[in-house]
Amino acid sequence: MKKLISLSLIAAMGLSLAACGGNSGNNETKKTSEAAGSSVASEAGSEASEKKGGEAGSGTTLAVGIWDENQRAGLQEIMDDFTAESGIKAEIQVVDWANYWTQLAAGASGGELPDVFWMHSNESQRYMDNGMLMDLTDRIEKSDKIDLSKYPEDIVKLYQLEGKQYAIPKDIDTIAVWYNKAMFDAAGVEYPKPDWTWDDFYEIAVKLTDKEKETYGLVIAPDNNQAGYYNVIYDYGGYVISDDKKTSGMDDPKTIEAMKFVDKLVKDTMPPLQLITENKEDGLLLNGKVAMAPQGSWMLPAYKGNDFAVENFDIQVLPNYNGKRVSIYNGISWTAAANTTKPEEAWQLIEYMGTKEAQQKQAELGVTMSAYENTSDAFVNSFDKFNLNAYLDMMNDMVIRPYSRDTVTWEGKFIEHMTSVWGGTEEMEEACKAIAAEMNDTLAAEN
Numbered sequence: 001m002k003k004l005i006s007l008s009l010i011a012a013m014g015l016s017l018a019a020c021g022g023n024s025g026n027n028e029t030k031k032t033s034e035a036a037g038s039s040v041a042s043e044a045g046s047e048a049s050e051k052k053g054g055e056a057g058s059g060t061t062l063a064v065g066i067w068d069e070n071q072r073a074g075l076q077e078i079m080d081d082f083t084a085e086s087g088i089k090a091e092i093q094v095v096d097w098a099n100y101w102t103q104l105a106a107g108a109s110g111g112e113l114p115d116v117f118w119m120h121s122n123e124s125q126r127y128m129d130n131g132m133l134m135d136l137t138d139r140i141e142k143s144d145k146i147d148l149s150k151y152p153e154d155i156v157k158l159y160q161l162e163g164k165q166y167a168i169p170k171d172i173d174t175i176a177v178w179y180n181k182a183m184f185d186a187a188g189v190e191y192p193k194p195d196w197t198w199d200d201f202y203e204i205a206v207k208l209t210d211k212e213k214e215t216y217g218l219v220i221a222p223d224n225n226q227a228g229y230y231n232v233i234y235d236y237g238g239y240v241i242s243d244d245k246k247t248s249g250m251d252d253p254k255t256i257e258a259m260k261f262v263d264k265l266v267k268d269t270m271p272p273l274q275l276i277t278e279n280k281e282d283g284l285l286l287n288g289k290v291a292m293a294p295q296g297s298w299m300l301p302a303y304k305g306n307d308f309a310v311e312n313f314d315i316q317v318l319p320n321y322n323g324k325r326v327s328i329y330n331g332i333s334w335t336a337a338a339n340t341t342k343p344e345e346a347w348q349l350i351e352y353m354g355t356k357e358a359q360q361k362q363a364e365l366g367v368t369m370s371a372y373e374n375t376s377d378a379f380v381n382s383f384d385k386f387n388l389n390a391y392l393d394m395m396n397d398m399v400i401r402p403y404s405r406d407t408v409t410w411e412g413k414f415i416e417h418m419t420s421v422w423g424g425t426e427e428m429e430e431a432c433k434a435i436a437a438e439m440n441d442t443l444a445a446e447n
Helices: 006-015 046-050 069-086 097-112 121-129 135-143 153-157 181-187 198-207 229-235 253-269 275-288 297-304 307-312 343-353 356-364 374-380 389-396 407-422 428-446
Strands: 062-066 089-094 117-121 175-180 292-296 314-317 327-331 335-337 398-400
Touching: 046 229, 046 335, 062 069, 062 343, 069 297, 069 343, 117 121, 117 343, 121 407, 135 153, 153 398, 175 181, 175 275, 175 327, 198 253, 198 292, 229 253, 229 327, 253 407, 253 428, 275 292, 275 297, 275 307, 275 407, 292 297, 292 307, 297 307, 307 314, 314 389, 327 389, 335 343, 343 356, 356 374, 389 398, 407 428
Parallel strands: 062 089, 062 117, 327 398
Antiparallel strands: 117 335, 175 292, 175 314
């Protein structure tokens, strides 16, 4: 078996893009770990834990690793149901996105991965290549509960290698625009409508920007590509990576045109880079500094638990460009460590979390949109204070989040260039061409 982690790889993992809950907020919207970089184990539900099923593994406790505190409560409730059925306890350990991959990498190197944990498309190829994930193929084939055709094919494929399946999809996410109605009202600006265009979006953001008062129409962080500029690129007819994963599309004329529009948004309607870095997107929304932010469906748990957000926020579909309205989508998954000492119990939990019953409940609780087919309506109906139907509408034209075997490598360099553009030290077209060249080098090494 290959050894997965080197010091350089651990450093590279720190550059992974926050998505699917990855950058779900700062201290305004979520609790952090009790100590920096440490796991926080939750209790597995006292009443449910006391019920012992008759299956093998009853009484066992599984360590479950995730990166989003906002999803903990809902997932724990579902896992308590699992405990009631099986007698197998599940203790959720939350590590924030910035530390999750570093700790997982160290665990992979030292042999102490959680039994069950979240996997992301940025990292899946690397972990599968190096034999760190349990091969679930035979177990899936024998299961009367799991049918991979019930999940989006693109998400299923994210966690496949050489005909083997290493994870079960947990969710699907789309992107929409969160906006502060109070800031619109104060500026006398109409709320966004479903047919708005990217030009409308720009004009509205300009009207809501007052740099002297340090209030802004829009925020998109330079590392928030899935929720931000990737959608604009594909609306304009550009692309980030070719379908065969061999070529970057960042120097395509349509991609550059789209990114020049993004550059205009950055310069005319967004806070300074330092303010974005210090407060994060959700923090700026919640303190009334910005009026709009495109964000993923995974943000619902963060906002529905905040009184200010419930009173002032709503959601609209993304703008369109000449009638085209793309949502970049992705989905994280449930996987298990190849060297877990509790393989059967780990599989039982993964199998349960992949069932329609569990995924329906995840949607009903508003944890996030579930991957299992025909469960999205339950998410839309989970909270009536926001227009969650916007996320369902964005499923009409979806593009899977750009990835390759070494996404983390080229994406890290991509984000470095975008940070320079946001900071005013690099021109957008120059940055796009540099990204294309660096991506092509990485992709050539993959093939």
